[in-house]
Amino acid sequence: MRGIVKRFPGVLANDGVDLLVRRGEIHCLLGENGAGKTTLMRILYGLYQPDAGEIRLRGETIRVASPKAALSHRIGMVHQHFHLVSTLSVEENIVLGLSEGTGPFLRFRRTRAKIHRLAEEYGLEVDPTAKVWQLSVGQQQRVEILKALYRDADVLIMDEPTSVLTPQEVEALFGTLRTLVEDGLTVIFITHKLDEVMEASHRVTVLRKGKAVATVNTAETSKEELARLMVGREVVFRVEKDAAELGGKVLSVQDLHANNDRGLSALQGVTFDLCSGEILGVAGVSGNGQHELSEVLTGLRRATRGSAILEKKDLTNCSAREIADLGVAHVPTERIRVGTVPTMSIRENLILKSYRTPDFCKWSILNEKAAYENACQAMTEYEISAPHDGTAAKNLSGGNIQRLVLARELCGCPGLVVAAHPTYGLDVGATEQVRKVLLEQRARGAGILLISEDLDEILQLSDRILVIYEGRIMGIVDAQDAVLEELGLMMAGTGQQEVSA
Numbered sequence: 339m340r341g342i343v344k345r346f347p348g349v350l351a352n353d354g355v356d357l358l359v360r361r362g363e364i365h366c367l368l369g370e371n372g373a374g375k376t377t378l379m380r381i382l383y384g385l386y387q388p389d390a391g392e393i394r395l396r397g398e399t400i401r402v403a404s405p406k407a408a409l410s411h412r413i414g415m416v417h418q419h420f421h422l423v424s425t426l427s428v429e430e431n432i433v434l435g436l437s438e439g440t441g442p443f444l445r446f447r448r449t450r451a452k453i454h455r456l457a458e459e460y461g462l463e464v465d466p467t468a469k470v471w472q473l474s475v476g477q478q479q480r481v482e483i484l485k486a487l488y489r490d491a492d493v494l495i496m497d498e499p500t501s502v503l504t505p506q507e508v509e510a511l512f513g514t515l516r517t518l519v520e521d522g523l524t525v526i527f528i529t530h531k532l533d534e535v536m537e538a539s540h541r542v543t544v545l546r547k548g549k550a551v552a553t554v555n556t557a558e559t560s561k562e563e564l565a566r567l568m569v570g571r572e573v574v575f576r577v578e579k580d581a582a583e584l585g586g587k588v589l590s591v592q593d594l595h596a597n598n599d600r601g602l603s604a605l606q607g608v609t610f611d612l613c614s615g616e617i618l619g620v621a622g623v624s625g626n627g628q629h630e631l632s633e634v635l636t637g638l639r640r641a642t643r644g645s646a647i648l649e650k651k652d653l654t655n656c657s658a659r660e661i662a663d664l665g666v667a668h669v670p671t672e673r674i675r676v677g678t679v680p681t682m683s684i685r686e687n688l689i690l691k692s693y694r695t696p697d698f699c700k701w702s703i704l705n706e707k708a709a710y711e712n713a714c715q716a717m718t719e720y721e722i723s724a725p726h727d728g729t730a731a732k733n734l735s736g737g738n739i740q741r742l743v744l745a746r747e748l749c750g751c752p753g754l755v756v757a758a759h760p761t762y763g764l765d766v767g768a769t770e771q772v773r774k775v776l777l778e779q780r781a782r783g784a785g786i787l788l789i790s791e792d793l794d795e796i797l798q799l800s801d802r803i804l805v806i807y808e809g810r811i812m813g814i815v816d817a818q819d820a821v822l823e824e825l826g827l828m829m830a831g832t833g834q835q836e837v838s839a
């Protein structure tokens with residue numbers, strides 16, 4: 339790609355970007371939130387037309403007018419936010435848009451065989467008949483990857499594919515990628531995780547503020563250098579954490595049971611306490627009940643048995659609004675669908691929980707000035723970069739949407755914070771900042787339930803770590819004494835099992 343320019347109203351997303359990718363390599367694209375990575379790849383995939391610049395593929399200048407054209411050039415893309423139809427099954431999603439049938443009939447046997455073969459070959463197991471809405475985020479991502487492979491992609495673009503995968507799944511994916519490039523495929527891979535860049539890529543291109551600032555060989559660089567290229571300053575990788583000052587019980591969960599979307603038991607008697615001033619990490623492989631736990635605690639899912647008590651107030655099966663009003667903050671995994679209203683502006687999204695309060699409303703009339711001031715303050719404090727506060731949430735870059743959600747949820751001093759993957763999709767600078775914010779909340783006396791598949795993050799931030807497996811607690815350990823291997827074993831369902839709440 340040469341001299342690619344792309345403007346959006348008020349933003350120069352790509353400012354003359356050059357990107358050279360060699361056949362058979364894994365090429366990482368790095369850059370801060372809003373640097374223009376997704377935009378550049380959407381241009382390559384035909385979703386956006388560049389304002390200037392050219393694309394050459396296998397020596398020929400091509401015009402990629404649409405994703406369909408991209409696919410005909412054998413360019414495939416796995417998006418940062420999934421483009422799946424949630425009411426359709428996995429196999430229906432995979433063949434959607436292809437002429438895989440005879441007349442009105444789909445030849446599922448053949449499709450299924452091919453899906454099965456790809457899944458097996460690349461370790462992307464998923465039930466082809468399951469409906470997409472019933473799958474965990476991690477599984478949905480596998481469907482996206484399968485979709486691209488099913489279309490015989492030769493250049494595979496992946497926009498932050500590992501953010502939602504577990505360490506084991508990431509390893510498996512890297513195995514997949516290596517097999518792919520050995521077969522002569524080319525992979526362009528966007529990520530914020532520098533460890534992954536170092537482990538998986540051959541070369542790296544760093545974008546900053548819409549410009550490509552460097553392309554380096556992975557073998558000749560370091561995490562520190564990459565971080566510096568990205569943010570333009572030194573980055574601290576370790577968090578400094580003071581000893582916990584535990585207060586009274588914030589949350590007491592007793593024998594909690596709940597079902598998942600498929601109606602199967604997802605939580606089977608979960609019991610634990612969380613104190614004020616404490617970060618309790620929830621470790622587990624995705625799909626073991628942590629998602630359901632966060633939903634029950636925030637009123638998005640019914641508990642079938644047991645209770646959750648916030649200080650002295652029983653919040654079992656209260657509505658999401660009642661729970662939010664009690665001072666419970668929720669940073670959901672699916673930040674677009676659950677965390678924001680995509681078509682609403684930043685300003686509106688920021689007051690979704692507080693628009694009825696006297697701060698923003700008088701005699702049922704919204705105080706636009708207060709909403710505007712609130713937005714300006716949040717945008718500065720959380721460094722949400724956007725042309726203005728009226729920008730629709732859906733037009734923000736991935737990391738900026740996450741900042742928006744954090745800004746809304748952490749204002750107003752919540753007593754309990756349920757944070758699922760709070761640094762998902764954030765660049766190194768922003769990750770550093772979010773971790774700091776969570777520690778500030780902890781120092782202020784909030785109880786924090788930190789759900790994450792990033793064990794490093796859990797180990798760095800948590801005071802205690804709870805390991806969940808198949809809806810049961812395998813053990814709760816002090817973070818200081820936690821051993822990575824032991825946690826891994828418990829996450830896989832073996833090891834310690836005395837439940838010490």
Ligand SMILES: Nc1ncnc2c1ncn2[C@@H]1O[C@H](COP(=O)(O)OP(=O)(O)OP(=O)(O)O)[C@@H](O)[C@H]1O
Nearest residue numbers: 346351371372373374375376377733734735736737
């Ligand atoms: N459809 C759009 N309309 C308006 N602005 C957009 C649109 N898409 C992207 N932008 C803006 O272009 C800039 C670059 O966004 P892009 O999504 O490419 O960033 P990114 O590098 O992928 O960041 P992240 O790491 O946060 O995903 C951002 O300021 C974003 O708000």
Ligand SMILES: [Mg+2]
Nearest residue numbers: 376418735736
């Ligand atoms: Mg992006």
